[in-house]
Amino acid sequence: MRAVRLHEYHHQPVVEQAPEPTISGPLDVIVKIGGAGVCRTDLHIIEGQWAQAMAPTLPYTIGHENAGWVHEVGAAVTNVEVGDTVILHPTPTCGLCRACRAGDDMHCIQSTLPGLSHDGGMDEYLLTSARACVKLEPLTRPEDVAALADAGITAYHAVRKAIPLLYPGTTAVLIGAGGLGHIGIQCVAALTAAKIIVVDRNPDALKLAEQLGAHHTVVADGGQVDAVKDLTGGRGAEVVLDFVAEQGAEHDGFQMTGRAGSYFVIGYGGTVTIPTLDIISTERNIVGNIVGTYNDLAELMVLAQAGKVTLHTRTYPLDDAVEALADLDAGRIRGRAILVP
């Protein structure tokens, strides 16, 4: 089969022939890929940022955001059948550790990350587990939903945690209206009645944000912290969701957060530097977020299939993967790029 394979860090991956995966365990599932999202994390992988933490054996196939159709199942699989349309949680989990037994899939002590630790889904067939499969309505087109598998679940997970803080009269600031942020805006709008302020450097991204539910947009041109303060009566926001968390956003985010408020870190790359006096004198929180639970993904698919979350995507043939990665890197993508094998 065709696959997008990384042979060397700091070099572009190569689209080439690779062997198809095979079933070995009773809960194994092989999925025929219908759509594979292109994520900023793929750029970071190529740059070697994940080399030490994930230690994949090169060459390997990247891609961790997938939907498709069940192609083959192991002996003990009961939740999906061959032919089912599915979207895949990014981490096949053990199902037996404390975290799994509490539903916190992202903290499974034995989880793997196809596309980071070993062969992923920018190819024709992906080996995953029954526990990673969320069954969809049969006619769903995988390319239309694939971006929910990673960008979507991550945005949804953070928003869901913030819901109790976002009662009527409160404000949610979202920093970054790109791949994750444009989904996050729709989740906040669908699940709360909070005022939504979106901050981004890119005016086109802000136009999209308005169409998706933002009540106010702020261009990040240097005055963004003051602008948010002005829009919140000087108080700052109850919740700031930072989908960027680098290049200065990580400083803005905490400053935009009001007394007793919470700053949700979702993006990464920067470093927060905060006097403990500022944390305690206002009792503000900094909240970590990573992917989401299996049920988060299932809930998000309910929103998507009800039309409450729609994706802005641009599709590329699998063989054009390198072009898609370059477009993402250059800021030429609104929403998400999707490879279609």
Add this chain to the structure above:
Amino acid sequence: MRAVRLHEYHHQPVVEQAPEPTISGPLDVIVKIGGAGVCRTDLHIIEGQWAQAMAPTLPYTIGHENAGWVHEVGAAVTNVEVGDTVILHPTPTCGLCRACRAGDDMHCIQSTLPGLSHDGGMDEYLLTSARACVKLEPLTRPEDVAALADAGITAYHAVRKAIPLLYPGTTAVLIGAGGLGHIGIQCVAALTAAKIIVVDRNPDALKLAEQLGAHHTVVADGGQVDAVKDLTGGRGAEVVLDFVAEQGAEHDGFQMTGRAGSYFVIGYGGTVTIPTLDIISTERNIVGNIVGTYNDLAELMVLAQAGKVTLHTRTYPLDDAVEALADLDAGRIRGRAILVP
């Protein structure tokens, strides 16, 4: 009356005569002071650290941790009567803003801080509000409980927020076994079945910690992060309560916090510096804490009056206030210093 008054920053306060306060508003209460705690914040006030934020008119009377007896009440006071033994919440609040109406006294938009913004309680009579008075059993000695008014409520508030995270099988690390920490240990022991690890530089403080409920103690001599990792199977703790948050503790605290865990900042003075990648890859939280609610103080008094929280104190006559401040600054106090007028 005698009062401990600050005339100039960076100079010791003076114990001198000062006029007694008078009732002017319908909810005003004057309390005859029975005990006034000496807090590290008093040292910070003298150093001028709060000069800009609180802007008191010098000279003024310091002291923000008090218990005593009701001496006089305004026309609309219904919850206490003259002669009642009371402990005082540090912030008289408006009772009408959103935060007050939610019970979040420490976020009242009109609260004042006697002892920081204007005359406090290192004297014979303090002007406060009906909303700050928690009524005690009549025979309670104010000097025995005064330290709960600020050190106690602050420790209790943080511990109470951590309870849902501290189910059986989890670990709570407490950094600092001094004024706040020695109360925090007892609160964790009274309200959870978590394993308690206490970290402090001072071996005497750790001995006290063991008597108060610590299961393990760790001397902070450079190997404290590794020691906590060892005691938690390499994982770190679900909850770290940092009563120091300066002089390096603020770096240790986050490192001692395990995957999906929470680092509670309670002390202050240092600066946290954390890559956002470290926050998201493990989904850790940094939780701000400030004082506590009126009900927090009332609940803590239940624990105290049941003997589940006991204070380690050393009393000084009010006229020896400068000596008490010096002893605190030099690390000669185990638990809390209390002035008795």
Add this chain to the structure above:
Amino acid sequence: MRAVRLHEYHHQPVVEQAPEPTISGPLDVIVKIGGAGVCRTDLHIIEGQWAQAMAPTLPYTIGHENAGWVHEVGAAVTNVEVGDTVILHPTPTCGLCRACRAGDDMHCIQSTLPGLSHDGGMDEYLLTSARACVKLEPLTRPEDVAALADAGITAYHAVRKAIPLLYPGTTAVLIGAGGLGHIGIQCVAALTAAKIIVVDRNPDALKLAEQLGAHHTVVADGGQVDAVKDLTGGRGAEVVLDFVAEQGAEHDGFQMTGRAGSYFVIGYGGTVTIPTLDIISTERNIVGNIVGTYNDLAELMVLAQAGKVTLHTRTYPLDDAVEALADLDAGRIRGRAILVP
């Protein structure tokens, strides 16, 4: 002033002259009434159902659902000024008990209920407390929002408690689309992405329900439990909000509730009769609800002023109060009847 006064149980109240209230306490507020809602509880008062519990001295003025303009304030009132447009929480509270300090206004141990325990607001001027006043945008017409003061807050309070149970993919059943229910539907639609099923005997009420956000409506003609089961894949609903809770609804409600679900009792009049085996074998809950907090009312006003909750009302001059009560009793009101002095 004109007032609707009850002279004898089981007889219609009389619209007659009554003395205006006067300020006596520092937190007293007199409000010029702009709108007074007519509630099923008023019918129950006339029938004597509240005589024992509330023990008002007859004759007295009924009316417990009010909005208007501040007319006079006591010496210590700081949150409103003469001329402000306000809606009134139904219970002036003490502000000092445990419940008040936790924000649970409806459980204040010293609260009074104007309109039930003593003179209420079906008149020109009402005596209440600063703590009951929620300030509105100046141009709000009190008659347009008065129904939110009791019907609205009660519906909102129950819905807000149910939000964590109503994640995407779940179902909320609302029994009764009248005064409370037609507000409840809008609250569920504004604050969750749950599927909304509305059950009522009256096809006109169901038409209104559809316009307000119901995804499915069910006529309560005997087959309503089966219909809800059919609409929920045989499982029943995660949440049932019963705004009727009499005349059989209280039996339907629990049966419509699925495994691990919650049946919210909001209306009253009937009796639930449930084998404890049915409660435990499915781990279902029965949740009591009464009025709501001050902050609940403030939040609801945010929804109302944003147009997310709109009221269906029919206004009557104050002098036509008896006609309004008769129309309500006869089922001739869609939404809520409002008296305008």
Add this chain to the structure above:
Amino acid sequence: MRAVRLHEYHHQPVVEQAPEPTISGPLDVIVKIGGAGVCRTDLHIIEGQWAQAMAPTLPYTIGHENAGWVHEVGAAVTNVEVGDTVILHPTPTCGLCRACRAGDDMHCIQSTLPGLSHDGGMDEYLLTSARACVKLEPLTRPEDVAALADAGITAYHAVRKAIPLLYPGTTAVLIGAGGLGHIGIQCVAALTAAKIIVVDRNPDALKLAEQLGAHHTVVADGGQVDAVKDLTGGRGAEVVLDFVAEQGAEHDGFQMTGRAGSYFVIGYGGTVTIPTLDIISTERNIVGNIVGTYNDLAELMVLAQAGKVTLHTRTYPLDDAVEALADLDAGRIRGRAILVP
């Protein structure tokens, strides 16, 4: 092997030879039984109360409360090995449904109940699933902990849900100090600082209750509701945990529950009959409880292995099962009867 098998409803089971179970699925586990608890539900099974709901094919082996050692494992089992000491969650679950993925094992849509729906654990070898096994310290004696597998988890699950309601100053009433209740008392004492009142008909059970942590005991001789009211200042308790819920306890329980309080139903057999007016006017809740999660059982084992929960048991050889059942039925057991094969 020897097994306690039910041949006919309303007749005592027979201890006889039965075939040993065999592994067929990849997650199957066979456990050599070290202790099998005797539960009131076994009496109800014999009486035919579960015949319709569970529909086992007679004859079959009863017993649903077990601990022992792993004897054989299926091909995909990774969490336990042959020889491990284990306690068994009563319901092997699918691990793939929404409830399982949220950690709510007791609501698994495909769960089975060995001992109710098919062969259970009053025998020498039990077939269960990897997902039901909680690994214990190797030297734990199964007969010492078996009662935690059902009585324990059920009591713990209810208490854990009640913790947020049981802050200092509140009261927990426990009705019934038998098999479940005597564990519940210890859980409340270990996890909260609430005042504990225990109600039982049997003075010996109340003596045990005092030793286990009850602050007050009340003989259920007709005056128990008044006694609880007296002990709670007339208000009733914030939490009532009813381990009986039949023979009148189900009426007492709701009456003992104070304003805004919660009545937890854990036992079964009776019928609650409550006017909806009583539910709403005080905003009380009735909370269903069934078994508990896998993690509940794991947490309870932490308490047990730390000595915070100890069991009062009486052991019988497996062949004396009928005598043990008779002793339970006659009220001759303090704590729990355990069969040892």
